[in-house]
Amino acid sequence: MSKVSIIGAGNVGATCANVLVTGQVADEVVLLDIKEGVSEGKAMDIMQTANILGLNTRLVGVTNDYAMTENSDVVVITSGIPRKPGMTREELIGVNAGIVKSVTENVLKHSPNAIIVCISNPMDTMTYLIHKVSGLPKNRIIGMGGALDSARFKYFLSLALEANATEVEGIVIGGHGDTTMIPLTRFAAYRGIPASSLLPADLLAKVAADTMVGGATLTKLLGTSAWYAPGAAGAQMVAAILHNQKKLISASALLEGEYGESDLCIGVPCIIGRNGIEKIVTFDLNEEEKALFHKSAEAVHKTNAALAGAI
Numbered sequence: 001m002s003k004v005s006i007i008g009a010g011n012v013g014a015t016c017a018n019v020l021v022t023g024q025v026a027d028e029v030v031l032l033d034i035k036e037g038v039s040e041g042k043a044m045d046i047m048q049t050a051n052i053l054g055l056n057t058r059l060v061g062v063t064n065d066y067a068m069t070e071n072s073d074v075v076v077i078t079s080g081i082p083r084k085p086g087m088t089r090e091e092l093i094g095v096n097a098g099i100v101k102s103v104t105e106n107v108l109k110h111s112p113n114a115i116i117v118c119i120s121n122p123m124d125t126m127t128y129l130i131h132k133v134s135g136l137p138k139n140r141i142i143g144m145g146g147a148l149d150s151a152r153f154k155y156f157l158s159l160a161l162e163a164n165a166t167e168v169e170g171i172v173i174g175g176h177g178d179t180t181m182i183p184l185t186r187f188a189a190y191r192g193i194p195a196s197s198l199l200p201a202d203l204l205a206k207v208a209a210d211t212m213v214g215g216a217t218l219t220k221l222l223g224t225s226a227w228y229a230p231g232a233a234g235a236q237m238v239a240a241i242l243h244n245q246k247k248l249i250s251a252s253a254l255l256e257g258e259y260g261e262s263d264l265c266i267g268v269p270c271i272i273g274r275n276g277i278e279k280i281v282t283f284d285l286n287e288e289e290k291a292l293f294h295k296s297a298e299a300v301h302k303t304n305a306a307l308a309g310a311i
């Protein structure tokens with residue numbers, strides 16, 4: 001029996017639940033929100049697709065009742081406020097730190113062995129906060145940002161290459177922020193062929209630039225931050241854990257010297273399996289990438305410093 005709890009039944013949490021149910025990723029999913037009735041309503045709506053789509057995953061919605069999350073294998077945290085047009089993810093820290101801290105404490109009372117996937121923003125700092133609050137081993141806390149940023153990178157890459165979205169490769173490392181993420185254009189590829197040999201340099205640079213403001217672009221269009229891809233990226237991580245897929249996914253992980261950084265969570269390539277982050281994959285960045293990574297880490301450290309009152 002596999003069980004997943006999603007805390008926060010807003011746009012991202014409900015989408016993640018829907019992907020887990022339609023993909024039949026887990027046996028049981030619990031959707032919890034502090035707002036009376038919201039999670040029950042969303043769970044009921046999603047479960048009414050079960051007969052139409054022939055689904056066997058069971059989803060239940062609960063209002064703030066953590067007893068229902070008991071013995072979850074994975075807990076996805078999406079609770080908190082999203083950004084509005086013009087806001088950066090970092091500006092959410094004041095409100096979201098308090099929410100993520102209390103949610104983490106409640107979750108662990110009922111599921112002490114769970115692996116936690118953090119989606120709430122500012123995601124790298126919230127992932128770090130969960131480490132500080134929980135004291136869990138580092139493999140059991142995973143920040144989702146890099147998976148989403150890499151998916152956006154591959155989307156823009158597929159448009160530029162006029163390629164099928166499933167046939168392009170690309171990875172984004174660094175912080176999950178408009179100015180801190182690093183789309184690694186050097187490794188972008190179309191079925192193994194370097195994208196740099198297929199696209200003019202200025203177009204490849206535009207793919208990277210569009211990726212970096214990918215979230216902000218959607219926030220401007222939608223009036224709130226995106227949910228389909230963030231929810232699906234969270235579900236991708238849950239599937240990798242529950243099904244022990246050993247997938248290489250960019251994730252925010254606690255670094256202890258890898259890439260020359262420590263005491264922060266930031267996006268790096270990780271092998272995700274039944275034990276969570278089973279390995280941080282390290283490889284040689286070139287001088288320019290190294291400089292960008294250290295600058296990104298500096299910015300994440302700066303945001304983390306704002307947690308001082310919360311931890």
Ligand code: APR
Pocket residue numbers: 007008009010011012013032033034035038078079080081082083092096099102103119120121122224225226227230
């Ligand atoms: N416990 C449980 N749920 C909570 C709590 C709490 N303490 N505080 C807030 N919530 C719930 C809200 O009631 C709301 O339903 O979290 C949900 C957030 O949903 P949305 O406002 O729709 O936000 P969403 O777009 O889903 O984004 C959630 O993910 O991508 C990030 O930046 C985004 O931090 C944001 C998070």
